[in-house]
Amino acid sequence: MLLSAHLDTVEPGRGINPSLDGDTLRSDGTTILGGDCKAGLAIVLEALACVAESNGPHRAVEVAFSRHEEGGLVGVRHMDFSLLAAKTGIVLDGEGAPNRITVSAPSQNVVTAEIVGRAAHAGLEPENGLSALLVTADILTRLPLGRIDAETTANIGWMEGGLKRNIVPERAELDGEFRSRSNDKLAWLELQFRKVFHETAARYPDARISLDIRNTYQAFRIEPQHESISTIGNALQHLGLSPVLEASGGGSDANVFIERGITALPVGIGVRSFHTTWETALIPEVLQAAEMCHAAIMSVDGS
Ligand SMILES: [Zn+2]
Incomplete structure (x- = not known):
């Protein structure tokens, strides 16, 4: 043993x-x-x-x-x-x-994403910028997070973005995970996550969103x-x-x-x-x- x-x-x-x-x-x-x-x-x-x-x-x-x-x-x-x-x-x-x-x-899948918008001077030409933080916030509020059910959870545990107070933020990053003791539910949750990122990308055609979801361990x-x-x-x-x-x-x-x-x-x-x-x-x-x-x-x- x-x-x-x-x-x-x-x-x-x-x-x-x-x-x-x-x-x-x-x-x-x-x-x-x-x-x-x-x-x-x-x-x-x-x-x-x-x-x-x-x-x-x-x-x-x-x-x-x-x-x-x-x-x-x-x-x-x-x-x-x-x-x-x-x-x-x-x-x-x-x-x-x-x-x-x-x-x-449970099984765990790790989620990382990079969101790239467009920088611009916040006072002179904000209309030319696309805020990566705003896009990221939009994603965050639509993701299924927290306790999904008795054996399934999801969390975005870290985000970072922006550079300075007077610049429309160009970049942001997310790091999170979801887990389930059921691999069917894990696969379902992965679909929901991908859907939110795809739909957000469609709403912000000028943003570049890269998403990576990978399994770290098996239930x-x-x-x-x-x-x-x-x-x-x-x-x-x-x-x-x-x-x-x-x-x-x-x-x-x-x-x-x-x-x-x-x-x-x-x-x-x-x-x-x-x-x-x-x-x-x-x-x-x-x-x-x-x-x-x-x-x-x-x-x-x-x-
Ligand atoms: Zn330990």
Whole structure:
């Protein structure tokens, strides 16, 4: 089986000053804690140390630590999969308690666009300009955004454009994404996005609009009777915990592992509020996750 976690963290994540408040580890509030995914790394190392101490029969274990997960699963995509023989596994990168197993996650498409209008002096000849910002705003207000349905979301997360106060803005750029756990809905949403851009281009024939939509990761949905789930479930039962199977709105390295034939599922690492300055790690849950991994590795033939 495979155990995996990622090595990178999000910003602001430099000069972290962690402190223990009872059982809860948190930052001083100026940075993230970085429990995502340092708790995951600690869990894998602790589980391996426990296996070494147990000195009994156990499954063959492979460990894969990825880089640049937060930037779009970049590291795992460049992993040398010929080095991995595992077909099942655990990705230590889920929020909350270790009995939370992600069994379904969305596909993501990334949307980038460049809008080029025409610059002109804003005071002398504005009628000769075509505002790229105005065209972009027109696009933004027509795109289907936010929560589309229970398993589908869309967001434009960044836009930039213009140069100076007194120049009709010539250029603007957009960066966004949409996701769904259903690939049919993902395809439908891609059509809606393309339609809005095409219609806007028709309304502004002098504008040049280039749109790029590409898939970054593929959805998965694992059946409850799958071996990966029963291995984790049995290990949890050793600790007196019952598994909770969850659908997620986010992607992780698991999407790529599963695409590549390794059913490695995200489980909770005792960390909450990922990517915030109020992120916490609950030490007893971090230890439970390590015990769970230990138990899973020691279970031979699914026992
Ligand atoms: Zn993470």
